[in-house]
Amino acid sequence: MTLSTRPPAVRTSLPARMAGRLTRLTWIDLVVAAAVLVVLYVILRVGAGTAVSFNPARVTRVSTDPADLPYYAARSLLRMFAALALSVAFTLVYAYAAARSRRLERVLIPALDILQSVPVLGFLSVAVTGFIALFPGSSLGPECASVFAIFTSQAWNMTFGFYHSLVTLPRELDELSRSFGFTRWMRFWKVELPSGAIGLVWNGMMSFGGGWFFLVASEAISVSGHRYALPGIGSYAGTAIAEGDLGGVGWAVLTMAVMVVGVNFVFWRPLTAWVEKFKNEQSEATDVQRSLVLDFLRRSHWPHALGRLARPAAEVLGRAARILGTDDRPLSVDPVRRRGGDAVFALVAGGLIGWGLLDLLGYLRDRTGLGVFAEPLLLGLATLARVVVVVAVATAVWVPVGVRIGFSPRLARIAQPLVQVLAGFPANFLFPLATWFFLRTGLSINVGGMMLMALGAQWYILFNTIAGAMAVPADLREAMDDLGVTGRLRWKRLILPGIFPAYVTGGITASGGAWNASIVSEIVTFGGTTLTATGLGAYVAHATERGDYPHLIAGVAVMSLYVVGLNRLLWRPLYRLAETRYAL
């Protein structure tokens, strides 16, 4: 392999130059090493508790001693990260399959769309029963169910995002990969994953924030009359609530807040700052994410050292993965064979789906008759009304506030991280306090339920409105000042159109969150008193508790139908309008 006849110039190789700098270990390196050791140790200690054998029939006791909280918090954290890892793995595989195979795409993407609309909490009981059957007599069953619940709340969003980045890969990068004969492995790790990395991390962070809610909801759950409780912060709070121990609830809320902020500080913030390096832009960005932790890590020598260790491993892997083939597609496909393959695929996929559907309908008819759908359809209207009110009131309250904050850089700097934490804080944590308040004031749960739903959902609207207002160019605002456009006209001509796209994104998330929250907020308990509202959420929660699968299936199916309907009829058109008409 000679490139030119010229003798190679004398040049110090990259590793040789690096070695000079690597000889001096600093205190930073020691601190980083110690931190890694501690984290490993904690994971091992905490993880050892997950496989403890237990008797599912016995009610697991969770203590309310604040001294146990750190351990419980660690267990909860482990669950969150296990679910995140699972979500990332799922995302990579599912999105890749959908983006690579024309046929799979036609099934996988609509399926994802539906999965995204299914209220996760409704299926918790099914998951718990399934996993307990899988690991009989071990706490791994409920443990897996909890991780699964968190996973289902995170994965769809991340998968959609990554799939989108795969199919919108810039044309010249695709051509680069094919023209230079990249292996499939190289294309994925060098081109596709880096291109989607920023979206993946940001989506992961948002989904992780939403995951706390499901962690809290899934740590202590009653299914078919059994009560399962895993050691964790959610069950700690649950026990404290059941005992009416307000002090314990307070400790739990505090711990939760520390966790949300802490994970943000040591994990997400550094990660979002690091992932900036994958930005596909041609100039040095002026406004970059910063992270103290990342700066600290970068000042240590560990990244270089690890990189040097990892490189040979990556080399070997890359070589082994050559058997996966090169990134090339045949220029011509036989249209007859292709159509034949399509037909076979459609027949098999359609057959499987049809068979499953018939089986399900048969099951429901045998158990309860198909009339089982009538009640949830009716109850769904009540919950729909609540969701609409929640979104409308949150809009009326938070849009003006958000605009105010977004237009003031100083306010935005303070408020944005705060709102992010609030949005991440699991609202169901505060439900007991609210219930206590309802009991004291005699407020009906039919109205109070809406407040509970709003507790979590409203922040998405505020958060996105702030982001939208910040994105309105300053010179546009100055032009309006100049023209003397103020008051109502200013809102109509500048502010509302300006924040509209961001608002729609927030609205979709808020409405989805409110539906999910209805399952836990239409039926609440505090110290032995249970309040039940009329609505689909309460219906599903009831069916879960009784282990009444026909009603559960009907309830969840109808709720999914409502969510899909609302998305298609309201949010989608708004979204399209935002994209075409109001994109700044």
Place this chain on the structure above:
Amino acid sequence: MAQRATRALPATARAADGEVLLAARNLTKSYAGADKQLPVLADIDLEVRAGEIVALLGKSGCGKSTLLRCLAGLIPPTSGTALYRGEPLTGANPGTAMVFQTFALLPWLTVQQNVELGLEARGLPAAERATAAGQAIDLIGLDGFETAYPKELSGGMRQRVGFARALVTEPDVLMMDEPFSALDVLTAENLRGELMELWESGEFPTRAVVIVTHNIEEAVLMADRVVILGARPFGSIRATFDVPLPRPRDRNAPQFGALIDAVYQVMTGREKDTAGHLPGRPATPARRTPANTPLPRAGVDGLSGLAEILIQHDNRRDLADLADELGLEVDDLLPLVDALDLLGLAMVTGNDLALTARGSAFGRADVQRSKQIFATAALEIPLVRLIVTSLQITPARTLRAGFFRDLLAHHYTSEQVTRQLETATDWGRYAELYSYDAGPEEYRLDATAAAPPPAG
């Protein structure tokens, strides 16, 4: 790779070696229209031999990039074949490497890592990769930038990385798609010069080069053969010029100027003059229809600007001088020139662009009057006329854009339809013939719109 180790040939020896590396035989490429396939390239026969630099020259949208990608095995021809060393391509061409207009560097890799990509794809061990990449980096003048990231580099340096990345794989043919057009003039000039020096020195690690460009001077400066693609009714080879001038080429040499002029002639000549030579086309130009009269991408501001400049030069000016004066390439002016010609506001005679009487009036008039003149001219454009007549016979005086999109889809690909309608919208709006509402995507007849003269 072994067979290439012996291949660092001196320029003279290279020229003698005439092996056909790439070939297109009867190559046609179509994209889906509404009811049939619409060709963007038709009946291309082309050979690229070892030792030569071939330039594919043509106006924007005439199919140069499409042809290059067919030869690189990145997109399949609809009919006909693309061959590499006599073998029809079944996938990406193993003997070519691409240099992209937009550089296509991976921003998350360093210069060195970017350059190594092609070698890594071939499974070369790390040490060998580093050596070869180091040599390519030296060769292309990137020393010292090995550990830099692309975003730290200037445009010129980035394209150097693009060259090094392609050259390090020692492809038989280097494929370049407008490699200099994203660079400023001086940088492009410098890089082009260095590349040609390298080619002449015999150290160039490829055996042939195909460069796509819309810049006439660039083509004549670099190529041994300039292949001119015409756009109407679809991309086909209009003419081929051999450039026997010795390198480095002197822009002021008379032969150089003569060649440039000759190429200009072919590039600027109205294609209907040559339509008779195209297979399946009538010898005399048929009646103008939206299908055979595509609108060039030219805005009204540009048109009236150009008309006003011509007036300052007594209505007539040499195209090359005009471009020079404006600090543009002639090619950048061509859409405007085509549009003026189509509207009957100016004519190309020889190398000159001359305003017609109507064009002169258009350039001199005030805004209201020039709008009226423009409206008369625009009504002679088949697509504009189609929109106006359709609106007039519709009782509501409004029509969805989709209606026209469907009509045009019989003759243009969806990308082209969008462009055609964009230009027609711009012209019609300025002429106050019709208005267009982007929300509902509706055309509406302007109350004051003049009735079009009867069809002729």
